[in-house]
Amino acid sequence: YGDDVCLGLWNPATKEFRTLPPAPFEIKGFFTNHDQQFGLGFDLLTLDYKVVWIRVFWDMPGQGANNRVYACVYSSCNNSWKHLTPEFPPSSTLSAPLDATYLNRVYYWLCRGLDDIYTIRSFDMDSEQFGEIQVPHIPSEHWGTLTLHGGLLAMLTGDPGKPMTSIYNVWVMKQEGNWSKVLTIQPHIDAHWPLNIWDNDKMVFEITETSQLVLYDPKTRQVTDLGFQLDLFIAGCWVFNYKESLVPIKRGNETQGEDNAVEQIERYFYTIPMDEASS
Numbered sequence: 001y002g003d004d005v006c007l008g009l010w011n012p013a014t015k016e017f018r019t020l021p022p023a024p025f026e027i028k029g030f031f032t033n034h035d036q037q038f039g040l041g042f043d044l045l046t047l048d049y050k051v052v053w054i055r056v057f058w059d060m061p062g063q064g065a066n067n068r069v070y071a072c073v074y075s076s077c078n079n080s081w082k083h084l085t086p087e088f089p090p091s092s093t094l095s096a097p098l099d100a101t102y103l104n105r106v107y108y109w110l111c112r113g114l115d116d117i118y119t120i121r122s123f124d125m126d127s128e129q130f131g132e133i134q135v136p137h138i139p140s141e142h143w144g145t146l147t148l149h150g151g152l153l154a155m156l157t158g159d160p161g162k163p164m165t166s167i168y169n170v171w172v173m174k175q176e177g178n179w180s181k182v183l184t185i186q187p188h189i190d191a192h193w194p195l196n197i198w199d200n201d202k203m204v205f206e207i208t209e210t211s212q213l214v215l216y217d218p219k220t221r222q223v224t225d226l227g228f229q230l231d232l233f234i235a236g237c238w239v240f241n242y243k244e245s246l247v248p249i250k251r252g253n254e255t256q257g258e259d260n261a262v263e264q265i266e267r268y269f270y271t272i273p274m275d276e277a278s279s
């Protein structure tokens with residue numbers, strides 16, 4: 001059932017890494033195939049990092065199109081998981097991790113239902129409640145991703161894959177479900193894939209042909225190479241909003257006698273060390 005999942009929490013600011021214990025999903029044999037999604041956040045009341053893991057399981061083919069959604073939440077304060085009962089519509093699918101963001105202790109996922117309509121699902125780290133929010137009115141065949149803009153939840157939408165004529169819009173949510181368009185960008189650059197917005201009015205793109213990561217300033221039309229050498233063998237490149245947190249993942253004596261966090265991560269996930277991968 002894909003239960004060989006390895007999960008770990010890394011705080012680059014405190015240079016800590018902790019592996020997570022297995023989650024107690026009680027999956028009975030008749031389910032096959034699944035879709036899953038993770039969210040990470042912080043509960044200010046308990047100074048607790050939380051990881052929410054949602055899994056969608058479908059029944060065996062030929063037994064109807066039923067699916068069930070299961071969820072568990074992990075708390076770093078006691079290093080343990082517990083079950084949640086999400087009330088998602090059964091037809092919903094979850095979306096790729098690039099369509100997610102986090103703001104004010106709420107994690108947001110962009111989801112596309114079977115009817116191709118976007119919706120946003122949320123998880124509140126304090127109350128541990130799931131929610132749902134409407135997206136701005138955009139044609140459903142359009143591309144969209146969630147991000148942050150000016151301290152608000154934002155959605156970047158567009159029609160990528162049309163170099164020189166692609167138009168991107170940035171929408172922000174000022175009140176729940178009330179979206180306003182705050183920015184329109186038409187980049188005059190080569191074939192590209194949009195990744196995120198930056199510094200309120202600039203955009204980060206991956207140039208398709210060269211795999212360069214560039215910053216585009218619509219005011220000056222300047223394209224700046226961000227200097228990342230994207231590895232063509234590693235599929236996918238994401239640009240996330242990151243806010244440093246100095247709250248340690250581990251408490252008390254747990255942190256003693258440990259190696260470098262990056263080495264621990266490489267060992268735990270059996271990854272190839274960076275310097276070997278690039279040589």
Ligand SMILES: *[C@@H]1O[C@H](CO)[C@@H](O)[C@H](O)[C@H]1NC(C)=O
Binds near residue numbers: 048
């Ligand atoms: C761990 O802590 C969380 C609160 O952060 C609590 O909801 C949960 O029940 C605790 N689990 C155990 C096993 O004590």
Ligand SMILES: *[C@@H]1O[C@H](CO)[C@@H](O)[C@H](O)[C@H]1NC(C)=O
Binds near residue numbers: 174175178179180
């Ligand atoms: C949405 O926000 C706009 C301006 O911010 C306001 O004029 C409008 O009344 C709001 N609509 C709803 C349904 O709250």
Ligand SMILES: *[C@@H]1O[C@H](CO)[C@@H](O)[C@H](O)[C@H]1NC(C)=O
Binds near residue numbers: 252253254
């Ligand atoms: C860490 O603290 C716990 C409880 O205070 C104790 O049981 C454990 O033996 C300690 N571990 C080490 C490595 O000192």
